[in-house]
Amino acid sequence: MxxxxxxxxxxxxxxxxxxxxxxxxxxxxxxxxxxxxxxxxxxxxxxxxxxxxxxxxxxxxxxxxxxxxxxxxxxxxxxxxxxxxxxxxxxxxxxxxxxxxxxxxxLHFSLLPAWRGAAPVQHALLRGDEVTGASxxxxxxxxxxxPVYGVVTETxxxxxxxxxxxxxxxxxxxxxxxxxxxxxxxGSLVAVPQSTDGVSIAPKIGVDDARVGWEAPGRHIDRLIRACTPAPGAWTTFRDERIKLGPVRLRGTNELAPGQLGVRRSGVAVGTASIDVELGSVQPPGKRPMPGADWARGARIPDGERLV
Missing domain, CATH: 3.40.50.170 (Formyl transferase, N-terminal domain)
Structure with missing residues (x-):
């Protein structure tokens, strides 16, 4: 053709x-x-x-x-x-x-009729879906x-x-x-109408949507940051400045208040509404991304300071 x-x-x-x-x-x-x-x-x-x-x-x-x-x-x-x-x-x-x-x-990056719209991949991650695909x-x-011609799935x-x-x-x-x-x-393919069940919408995720609210559960924060990586980029504020965050690691502990920083030699933990998370990369204004521990040393962060 x-x-x-x-x-x-x-x-x-x-x-x-x-x-x-x-x-x-x-x-x-x-x-x-x-x-x-x-x-x-x-x-x-x-x-x-x-x-x-x-x-x-x-x-x-x-x-x-x-x-x-x-x-x-x-x-x-x-x-x-x-x-x-x-x-x-x-x-x-x-x-x-x-x-x-x-x-x-x-070619749409979801299993239609799930996640119709501009940001299907981001919303699949944000929701915590285990399987997605393309249609x-x-x-x-x-x-x-x-109507749909074909699909592939992806874990x-x-x-x-x-x-x-x-x-x-x-x-x-x-x-x-x-x-x-x-x-x-x-002529071997015939498009099949989409099901009316399982419809979900995936609007564009903007910068305001990418702000991390530390009062949310740790697993939600983990999914939000991954969904916003690389764009629009998850962020929070520290000492009245916006910093960008890379993916975090769930720690399995619940020792810190939401947003409270726990600085250790091996890394930097942050409290959430549930389990603590460990920061991955941090990008302060005007600088390149760096490991959380390097950021904490450079900023001389004491225990107890907070991300907002």
Whole structure:
């Protein structure tokens, strides 16, 4: 089939690469978000998907809005059979959805109908799910409500962050999307409507949501920090300054009050509403992440100080 691939971040790159390597399909164009500021210097850079497409010699379309008449005309002229999508990052209007003969097929990183929305991986971790996965489905007007072509499952590990889990899902999901395109091409796959049971929503997790409340149970704090790693980054305040936190370790003790610090030579414990946790990496303002023990030594923290 002739394909126009839509995607933007690094998580979409494995799927684009799999489709470029497929002998059964031809990727004739890539649709991605326009170049945007990134990194410490905030230099304008192309998306990871655009970089791979450029290296492969594929045409790159970067509309500010996919409803732009010029973009719709360019897309229509490509005469594509299907548009596979992975984390494109913009709403697709009906005029765009109607262009491809087999529609637009999205790779979503959850087992639909669970965790429809922008942050399925983060919410699966935050909820404490033991298993998640990825689904390919036909895009329609609703939020991730279209009929499903196929799924793959993935066990969530106790030390998974959103970053590590998304990396595994992006790789297994790439194979799923390639197989889905094969099945659509030969007519062996039929999309099945989603169940009306088990629907859950996964809205974007913002910076305010990533603040650690030490009055919560330790297991919730552990899941919150892992769900917010690497983005938007979990944080708390210490001496009226915001510090970022990496994943913590559950200690199994309950010796400290919520937010109270217990400084030991081997590490730094923090009290919660239940069991204490041991800090992993800590990033003070303007500095690089460092082990909790190094941070405590540098800040000369006595026992009893608190994170807020």
């Amino acid at each position: 002739r394909l126009a691939f839509a995607g933007t971040p690094a998580a979409a790159v494995p799927t684009l690469r799999a489709l470029l390597e497929s002998p059964r399909h031809e990727v004739v164009a890539v649709i991605t978000r326009p170049p945007a500021p990134a990194g410490r210097g905030r230099h304008t850079v192309a998306s990871p998907v655009a970089e791979l497409a450029t290296d492969a010699g594929i045409a790159v379309l970067t509309p500010r809005r996919p409803s732009e008449p010029e973009f719709l005309a360019d897309l229509s002229a490509l005469a594509v059979d299907c548009c596979p999508v992975v984390a494109y990052g913009a709403l697709l209007p009906p005029a765009a959805l109607a262009v491809a003969r087999h529609g637009w097929v999205n 390919t489905f036909l895009i329609e007007a609703g939020l991730d409500t279209g 969530i590990r106790s030390d998974d962050t959103a970053g590590t889990l998304l990396e595994r899902l992006s790789l297994s999901g790439a194979g799923l999307m390639a197989a889905t395109m094969d099945g659509i091409a030969d």
